[in-house]
Amino acid sequence: SQRWSLSGMTALVTGGTRGIGNAVVEELGGFGAKIHLCSRNEEELNKCLDEWKVKGFEVSGSVCDVSSREQRQKLMQDVSSIFNGKLNILVNNVGTNKRQATTEVSAEDYATLMTTNLESAYHLCQLAHPLLKDSGAGSIVFISSVAGVTSIGTGTVYAATKAAINQLTKNLACEWAKDNIRTNTVAPWYTRTSLVEHLLADKSFLEKTISRTPLGRIGEPEEVSSIVTFLCLPAASYITGQIICVDGGMTVNSFN
Numbered sequence: 001s002q003r004w005s006l007s008g009m010t011a012l013v014t015g016g017t018r019g020i021g022n023a024v025v026e027e028l029g030g031f032g033a034k035i036h037l038c039s040r041n042e043e044e045l046n047k048c049l050d051e052w053k054v055k056g057f058e059v060s061g062s063v064c065d066v067s068s069r070e071q072r073q074k075l076m077q078d079v080s081s082i083f084n085g086k087l088n089i090l091v092n093n094v095g096t097n098k099r100q101a102t103t104e105v106s107a108e109d110y111a112t113l114m115t116t117n118l119e120s121a122y123h124l125c126q127l128a129h130p131l132l133k134d135s136g137a138g139s140i141v142f143i144s145s146v147a148g149v150t151s152i153g154t155g156t157v158y159a160a161t162k163a164a165i166n167q168l169t170k171n172l173a174c175e176w177a178k179d180n181i182r183t184n185t186v187a188p189w190y191t192r193t194s195l196v197e198h199l200l201a202d203k204s205f206l207e208k209t210i211s212r213t214p215l216g217r218i219g220e221p222e223e224v225s226s227i228v229t230f231l232c233l234p235a236a237s238y239i240t241g242q243i244i245c246v247d248g249g250m251t252v253n254s255f256n
């Protein structure tokens with residue numbers, strides 16, 4: 001039924017070539033959405049686009065580093081012209097980390113994480129607002145992290161950017177409800193992607209991580225993309241301002 005379909009809807013997914021963003025494109029496409037994605041590596045982007053086109057997806061892409069204000073503006077111009085000024089779904093997925101002790105964080109490290117993880121998403125919401133409003137039914141989904149909910153040793157700047165996203169979710173939900181734009185966040189725990197593969201390759205780190213996880217394993221990107229997609233469906237039309245942890249139960253476990 002219409003409640004469980006994204007047919008005719010348009011979506012922008014940042015960082016869609018690998019990891020969680022890639023799974024999000026795959027899942028939104030499977031529900032019938034037309035998707036525009038971006039990443040920095042042109043070759044990888046074109047390879048992904050070709051594969052999805054073979055599957056019959058309506059996909060397009062831009063090479064864009066979302067940490068650049070100019071490139072974000074150009075990206076939203078592309079999106080607006082491709083989708084005729086209407087955008088139903090914005091998935092702010094790009095995020096990165098550099099793990100270090102707070103006493104070691106340089107001004108440059110601080111600025112890079114703030115710009116890439118927080119300012120990019122904030123500004124893309126601003127740029128997308130008229131398009132989301134004109135779609136008649138808009139949905140923003142941020143990918144934050146359980147690091148923005150509780151301390152998990154990722155480093156303080158990363159945690160602060162993710163906690164800021166969590167609060168931004170609540171404020172935007174209230175501010176833009178009048179425009180029928182819903183705003184929600186998905187906060188994952190360790191998920192098997194290129195961002196964390198080097199950490200998960202460390203056996204003692206992996207064992208410690210799993211021991212804190214009631215479900216006893218690391219998450220998969222498809223286990224995050226499923227809830228992202230649900231939040232964009234008409235079936236989720238009364239859900240806004242929520243932070244949903246996809247964490248195998250980690251944040252409710254205080255025993256290990």
Ligand code: NDP
Nearest residue numbers: 015017018019020039040041065066095190191193194195
């Ligand atoms: P990956 O590093 O595996 O993938 C990131 C994707 O984003 C790639 O497609 C990458 O392509 C693109 N990207 C990265 N930086 C930029 C940029 N500046 N501009 C445009 N595109 C960019 O990351 P994940 O899938 O693991 O992470 C996605 C989100 O999930 C992040 O916000 C992360 O913080 C969050 N998260 C991840 C967890 C995990 O365990 N994996 C846990 C909790 C949260 P390219 O490099 O070519 O630009």
